[in-house]
Amino acid sequence: MAKPGDEYQELVGAVAAALDPGASVKMGQWIEGPDGKRDLDVEVRGTIDGSPCFILIECKDWRDRVGIGVIDALDSKRRDLGADRAIAYSNSGFTAPALRKAARLEIGAASALKAGDGKAKVAIETEIIAKRLSVDSMRVKLNGISGKALDELEDGWIVGELLFDNSPVINWISELSRRLIEQHENATSIVFRCTFRQSSLWSYQGRLLPVGAIGLLFSCSKKWLSQVVRVDVTLGLFDHLRRRVTVPNQQAYFIGWINRDAWVETDKAWEETELEPGTFEIYLTLFNHIRPEPNSATPKLEELIAEREVLVDSTM
Numbered sequence: 001m002a003k004p005g006d007e008y009q010e011l012v013g014a015v016a017a018a019l020d021p022g023a024s025v026k027m028g029q030w031i032e033g034p035d036g037k038r039d040l041d042v043e044v045r046g047t048i049d050g051s052p053c054f055i056l057i058e059c060k061d062w063r064d065r066v067g068i069g070v071i072d073a074l075d076s077k078r079r080d081l082g083a084d085r086a087i088a089y090s091n092s093g094f095t096a097p098a099l100r101k102a103a104r105l106e107i108g109a110a111s112a113l114k115a116g117d118g119k120a121k122v123a124i125e126t127e128i129i130a131k132r133l134s135v136d137s138m139r140v141k142l143n144g145i146s147g148k149a150l151d152e153l154e155d156g157w158i159v160g161e162l163l164f165d166n167s168p169v170i171n172w173i174s175e176l177s178r179r180l181i182e183q184h185e186n187a188t189s190i191v192f193r194c195t196f197r198q199s200s201l202w203s204y205q206g207r208l209l210p211v212g213a214i215g216l217l218f219s220c221s222k223k224w225l226s227q228v229v230r231v232d233v234t235l236g237l238f239d240h241l242r243r244r245v246t247v248p249n250q251q252a253y254f255i256g257w258i259n260r261d262a263w264v265e266t267d268k269a270w271e272e273t274e275l276e277p278g279t280f281e282i283y284l285t286l287f288n289h290i291r292p293e294p295n296s297a298t299p300k301l302e303e304l305i306a307e308r309e310v311l312v313d314s315t316m
Contacts, residue, residue: 007119008061011112012089013042015237016057018248020046033080040081042089056083059091066090066109068097075105091121094240102241109240115232115254123230124238124245128258129268130225133181134288137219138173145198145212152209162209164299165201172301173216174292181220181289186314192216194308196301218290225263225286230256244279255282 009027017025023046030037042057058074060066070088078086087108088094094102094109102109111122140159144150162169180190195213202211232254236247247253263286270283292298 005059005061008089008091008112009041009059011114011117011119012057012059014114015112015235015248016042016044016055018235018251019237019246020044021249022046031081033077035080038077038081053084054082056081056086057089058086059089061091063092065093065095066098067095068101071098071101071105071107071109074107078107089237090240091119093122099240110237111240113233113236113238113245115234122238124232125228126231126245127226127228127268128255128282128284129266129270130263130284130286131185131270132223132225132263132286132288133185134221134223135177135181135218135290136221138177138290139217140173141215142209142211143213143215144210147212150209150211152207153204157204160293161205163203164199164211164301166203167297167299168293169299169301170290171292171296171298174290175298176216177218178287178289180218180310181287182285184220184312184314185222187220187312189313190216190218190220191311192218192308195306196304197306199304224266224269226266226268227259227262227264229258232256 006028013025013027017023023044026043027041029040029043031040031043032038040056041059044055044057046053056074056078058070058077060070066088074086074088077083085108087110088102089110089112091111093111099109101107111124112120113122113124114120142150142153142162159173160168160170164172176192180192181187184190193213193215196211198210198212200208202209231245233245233247234252234254236245236251236253238245245253270281272283275281
């Protein structure tokens with residue numbers, strides 16, 4: 001007859017088997033100890049560097065968080081049975097004192113994860129840190145073939161109506177602005193100037209325009225943003241001591257829905273350190289560049305550029 005917690009015990013056993021496919025994983029075993037038989041929720045036996053290894057796992061499918069008493073009892077059982085390592089799995093998390101003692105005694109504290117499985121009740125959230133690079137404003141100046149300002153343009157002309165080969169030049173400016181803020185992420189302003197070889201394909205509001213050069217001034221900024229999202233795996237665990245999700249081989253890691261309107265400014269930034277083998281970090285960059293004209297082609301202006309200049313005013 002199934003006992004309360006048996007389903008969670010089976011789930012933990014599946015996680016242990018996925019983490020070490022070559023190990024022997026058994027559930028509900030009894031082992032003779034100094035004071036009689038002791039029950040093992042999950043027993044894992046394998047080898048590490050050629051030496052036998054015995055891992056003792058205790059499973060708690062409780063409504064309340066696991067407290068320090070479970071860690072004390074597991075430490076005693078580990079010593080009685082001669083286990084090389086002990087791990088407590090909780091389906092409801094751990095109290096702070098329990099985690100402090102587990103860390104001191106080098107006892108693992110974990111929760112099993114399985115996306116879409118109601119037996120895994122712990123919800124894991126992580127804070128996503130994103131770098132947002134923005135063009136906050138733009139000024140555009142056009143010169144004619146002679147290098148002088150175009151008399152054909154009246155004050156307050158609309159850059160979105162400037163065309164080259166019947167395609168909006170704003171789409172080329174959009175790609176250029178993204179490329180420039182990516183290359184110069186600490187810039188507060190970027191000046192881009194270029195001259196063009198002569199072409200009759202420029203037009204503005206139906207009139208041909210003799211454009212010979214363009215000057216662009218982008219005012220830029222960089223901000224750090226964050227939001228908390230749900231994460232899950234097809235099968236794996238959350239290490240409460242290291243605050244890290246572990247994903248066995250052949251399993252998948254899911255990041256929950258990122259809400260574009262939920263970002264908030266933060267003082268945190270990426271800590272780009274060398275990663276441990278088998279680990280990963282998420283580095284997300286958001287680009288708030290000049291918006292292109294939707295459903296329109298980008299004019300091929302790069303091949304028309306004769307000379308270019310980029311001037312950067314940086315915060316660094």
